[in-house]
Amino acid sequence: MPMLSDPSIKYKPYTPLELKERQWPSKVNRTPPIWLSTDLRDGNQALANPMTIEQKTLFFKTIVKCGYKEIEVAYPAASDTDFGFVRMLIEEKLVPDDVWLQVLTPAREDLIKRTVESVAGCKKAIIHMYNATSCLFREVVFRNSKEETLALAVKHTKIIRQLTEECTAKYGTVFKYEYSPETFTQTEPDFAIEVCEAVKKAWGKAGTGEDRIIFNLPATVEIGPPNHYADLIENFCRKISEREKIIISLHPHNDRGTSIAAAELGILAGADRVEGCLFGNGERTGNVDLVNLALNLYTQGIHPHVDFSDIQAIIEIVTQCNDLPVHPRHPYAGELVFTAFSGSHQDAVKKGFEVQKARHEVARSKGENQYWHMPYLPIDPADLGCDYDAVIRVNSQSGKGGIAYLVKQNLGLDLPRKMQIAFYSVIQTIADREAREMTVDDITTAFRKTYHFGGPNYQGRLVLRSFKISSDPAAELKDEEAQDERRRFDGTVSVDGVFRVIKGEGNGPLSALLDALHTYLDIDLSIREYSEHTLSDGKDAKAASYVEVYTPGENKKTSWWGVGVDPDIAASGLRALLSAVNSAIGDKPLPELKLSVGLNAQSDQADIASVILNTLQLELPRRLQSSFFEVVQRAVRDSPASTKEISYDALTKLFKDTYKYELPAEAMRCSLKSFKMEYLGDGTDSRRQINGELIVDSRSRKITGEGNGPLSAMLAALHSQFDGTLSIREYSEHSIGEGTEVLAASYVELVYTIDEGGKQKKTSAWGVASDADITASGLKAVLCAVCSVEGVKAKTIANGR
Numbered sequence: 115m116p117m118l119s120d121p122s123i124k125y126k127p128y129t130p131l132e133l134k135e136r137q138w139p140s141k142v143n144r145t146p147p148i149w150l151s152t153d154l155r156d157g158n159q160a161l162a163n164p165m166t167i168e169q170k171t172l173f174f175k176t177i178v179k180c181g182y183k184e185i186e187v188a189y190p191a192a193s194d195t196d197f198g199f200v201r202m203l204i205e206e207k208l209v210p211d212d213v214w215l216q217v218l219t220p221a222r223e224d225l226i227k228r229t230v231e232s233v234a235g236c237k238k239a240i241i242h243m244y245n246a247t248s249c250l251f252r253e254v255v256f257r258n259s260k261e262e263t264l265a266l267a268v269k270h271t272k273i274i275r276q277l278t279e280e281c282t283a284k285y286g287t288v289f290k291y292e293y294s295p296e297t298f299t300q301t302e303p304d305f306a307i308e309v310c311e312a313v314k315k316a317w318g319k320a321g322t323g324e325d326r327i328i329f330n331l332p333a334t335v336e337i338g339p340p341n342h343y344a345d346l347i348e349n350f351c352r353k354i355s356e357r358e359k360i361i362i363s364l365h366p367h368n369d370r371g372t373s374i375a376a377a378e379l380g381i382l383a384g385a386d387r388v389e390g391c392l393f394g395n396g397e398r399t400g401n402v403d404l405v406n407l408a409l410n411l412y413t414q415g416i417h418p419h420v421d422f423s424d425i426q427a428i429i430e431i432v433t434q435c436n437d438l439p440v441h442p443r444h445p446y447a448g449e450l451v452f453t454a455f456s457g458s459h460q461d462a463v464k465k466g467f468e469v470q471k472a473r474h475e476v477a478r479s480k481g482e483n484q485y486w487h488m489p490y491l492p493i494d495p496a497d498l499g500c501d502y503d504a505v506i507r508v509n510s511q512s513g514k515g516g517i518a519y520l521v522k523q524n525l526g527l528d529l530p531r532k533m534q535i536a537f538y539s540v541i542q543t544i545a546d547r548e549a550r551e552m553t554v555d556d557i558t559t560a561f562r563k564t565y566h567f568g569g570p571n572y573q574g575r576l577v578l579r580s581f582k583i584s585s586d587p588a589a590e591l592k593d594e595e596a597q598d599e600r601r602r603f604d605g606t607v608s609v610d611g612v613f614r615v616i617k618g619e620g621n622g623p624l625s626a627l628l629d630a631l632h633t634y635l636d637i638d639l640s641i642r643e644y645s646e647h648t649l650s651d652g653k654d655a656k657a658a659s660y661v662e663v664y665t666p667g668e669n670k671k672t673s674w675w676g677v678g679v680d681p682d683i684a685a686s687g688l689r690a691l692l693s694a695v696n697s698a699i700g701d702k703p704l705p706e707l708k709l710s711v712g713l714n715a716q717s718d719q720a721d722i723a724s725v726i727l728n729t730l731q732l733e734l735p736r737r738l739q740s741s742f743f744e745v746v747q748r749a750v751r752d753s754p755a756s757t758k759e760i761s762y763d764a765l766t767k768l769f770k771d772t773y774k775y776e777l778p779a780e781a782m783r784c785s786l787k788s789f790k791m792e793y794l795g796d797g798t799d800s801r802r803q804i805n806g807e808l809i810v811d812s813r814s815r816k817i818t819g820e821g822n823g824p825l826s827a828m829l830a831a832l833h834s835q836f837d838g839t840l841s842i843r844e845y846s847e848h849s850i851g852e853g854t855e856v857l858a859a860s861y862v863e864l865v866y867t868i869d870e871g872g873k874q875k876k877t878s879a880w881g882v883a884s885d886a887d888i889t890a891s892g893l894k895a896v897l898c899a900v901c902s903v904e905g906v907k908a909k910t911i912a913n914g915r
């Protein structure tokens with residue numbers, strides 16, 4: 115049957131109450147009401163499968179833990195389960211002293227008896243009796259008159275008075291009495307008051323404070339808007355006699371979806387108490403949601419006297435006991451209520467967090483309150499034990515702000531605005547294509563892939579391996595300012611898996627690297643934007659850098675962003691630049707490392723060094739590069755071959771022979787057979803002593819020497835074996851490999867000075883060595899250099915001395 119074109123022929127509107135000069139609209143509530151949880155009664159009776167005793171017990175404990183002091187636990191006359199549950203709570207002493215157990219009964223003597231019996235021995239109990247008072251119920255359900263309805267309530271109130279007094283006398287149980295004119299909102303207002311006056315009289319002992327009688331005025335079915343409910347409540351409060359001896363309680367159902375409003379307006383209208391269920395379980399559309407009501411107060415800065423600090427744990431128990439889900443949009447509790455999918459919401463939330471953080475810092479420094487004042491988020495999820503993970507979720511409706519927020523939350527990166535826009539279009543494309551929500555994992559993975567960021571799996575074609583930034587010596591000739599700004603980049607970059615030694619110069623480290631990339635890899639790019647920030651506080655702080663590059667002379671709109679993170683700020687900038695360069699080059703072929711030496715040499719020192727790096731994993735220091743370059747040029751020039759070229763193998767062999775690298779001991783004029791390096795004194799200074807055995811010209815010599823460190827101790831020892839003076843002009847080292855396989859590589863340039871016919875003659879040579887032990891590697895490099903120094907003369911010694 116379709117909906118009616120004129121529903122007035124079927125549905126009658128509610129009958130408004132003509133309340134003159136109503137007060138509630140201009141009132142503001144600043145205190146929480148008395149709460150009653152009826153989860154275990156109204157909630158339970160509405161379930162397809164009422165709760166088991168175990169579930170009720172768990173639920174009861176949860177309600178107690180939340181801080182509720184009045185709990186309607188059962189309709190004891192309904193079943194043995196309900197009765198037994200109440201007995202169990204009492205007998206097993208599960209009811210805290212400050213908690214009132216409430217039980218419901220109809221106006222029937224046998225059921226009242228059973229109900230009072232159920233709470234015997236309990237410290238504090240509220241007997242709650244109800245009978246419907248509305249015309250519809252009088253006529254249809256009870257088939258009785260107004261007088262009979264009133265008489266039913268009066269008669270059974272008296273029975274309750276008598277039975278509870280007997281119970282108090284016998285067991286000491288303290289009772290309160292609650293009476294509900296069920297269907298109150300559909301009852302003639304004056305008749306509801308008349309019945310309640312009669313009940314009060316029949317009870318006969320309503321007093322003030324703890325002795326107040328509770329009149330619960332239910333919206334058994336929500337038949338009108340909340341203002342109608344508020345009018346009825348204000349009218350009741352005005353007209354009922356001895357108002358000070360009465361607790362006015364509300365019991366709003368949610369048939370029109372306005373139970374929260376009804377309860378809140380009812381409180382403004384004078385009510386003291388609210389009955390409801392957690393997350394709004396209950397008959398049909400449910401009872402008013404106690405969590406919602408309490409947290410509405412909380413967000414007004416009013417403590418509701420109940421606690422939801424771990425709301426997820428409460429949701430879990432309640433959904434498990436009720437076997438009903440909490441809707442994802444449920445106020446304060448749904449899984450989506452702290453989530454923004456849409457771009458403008460996300461943007462506002464992101465900005466809100468940033469501004470609030472700054473505002474809180476100022477407030478903290480002044481000792482002022484740090485108020486929560488956030489776009490779209492009326493409550494801090496953290497107060498309910500929730501994190502901010504779900505605050506922003508991304509789909510095709512999302513904007514750059516939200517995506518940037520997630521990148522910041524999960525990778526710590528605060529992207530510059532233009533980079534946010536660039537990355538947004540990456541995510542938009544994926545979200546549109548896949549037509550689904552983008553998870554945090556999707557976004558961070560897309561970020562890593564796009565910017566070649568975050569470990570070997572995402573590496574681009576160019577990877578920075580090592581580098582040195584120094585001031586450009588050419589600039590030293592110019593003015594001081596130029597000297598300050600000009601920088602030289604010397605570094606090693608892996609290019610499609612092949613190591614390349616590259617060098618460049620520029621106004622700063624980034625332009626020096628760009629220059630190197632241009633020279634060696636034919637990559638022509640310029641920097642448009644650069645920014646950086648620290649990533650974390652404390653000693654583990656890292657720098658994050660962002661670089662935008664473009665191709666000079668081409669469409670200015672096309673640009674590529676890159677990001678780099680490193681403890682060293684220069685390294686983070688260089689990494690960011692390479693990240694952008696990787697995007698810019700795409701699949702473009704890059705010039706390969708080709709050796710061209712000799713007459714028309716095209717390879718320079720760096721190319722030669724690249725070969726050594728690839729074959730021996732040695733990163734030659736700049737001066738050694740230049741020294742070896744000369745060696746190579748000379749070797750090629752002197753070779754009889756017509757091509758004047760040199761192969762990788764020949765070049766590597768030349769290197770090894772020249773610097774005695776990895777040559778067997780027998781091939782060396784001077785080698786270390788064994789040594790022991792010890793700290794001198796109590797070990798508090800760095801002075802060392804070496805004792806060892808050296809083979810010089812095939813003869814073994816015992817050596818000993820002291821110095822400020824291992825190398826100077828070695829030099830001192832050598833001075834006892836060789837004429838002249840040995841000194842170190844340059845020393846450097848680096849590691850080879852990773853983990854347990856790591857080796858140290860050492861480079862030493864040794865200067866040998868000897869007096870020849872009254873004249874000081876100086877010669878020098880490089881030695882290169884590697885060893886698992888860094889000290890041994892340095893000492894071996896010194897000896898390799900000794901073997902290469904021209905004219906070094908060993909002292910004549912007695913056997914082994």
Ligand SMILES: CC(=O)SCCNC(=O)CCNC(=O)[C@H](O)C(C)(C)COP(=O)(O)OP(=O)(O)OC[C@H]1O[C@@H](n2cnc3c(N)ncnc32)[C@H](O)[C@@H]1OP(=O)(O)O
Pocket residue numbers: 156159189191192193219220221222225244245246255256296334397
């Ligand atoms: C608005 C509310 O939520 S009220 C609470 C509702 N909760 C429940 O009903 C859950 C527990 N209920 C039960 O277990 C059962 O209904 C019982 C044990 C109370 C009564 O069961 P039964 O005796 O089989 O009666 P039944 O369930 O059919 O109840 C209807 C009878 O109670 C009468 N009745 C209904 N409400 C009341 C009341 N508040 N006071 C007295 N009698 C009442 C009806 O007029 C009807 O009487 P009739 O049989 O003479 O026509």
Ligand SMILES: CC(C)C(=O)C(=O)O
Pocket residue numbers: 156218244294296297330332333334335365367
């Ligand atoms: C028993 C009464 C209070 C009730 O549950 C209702 O009217 O909804």
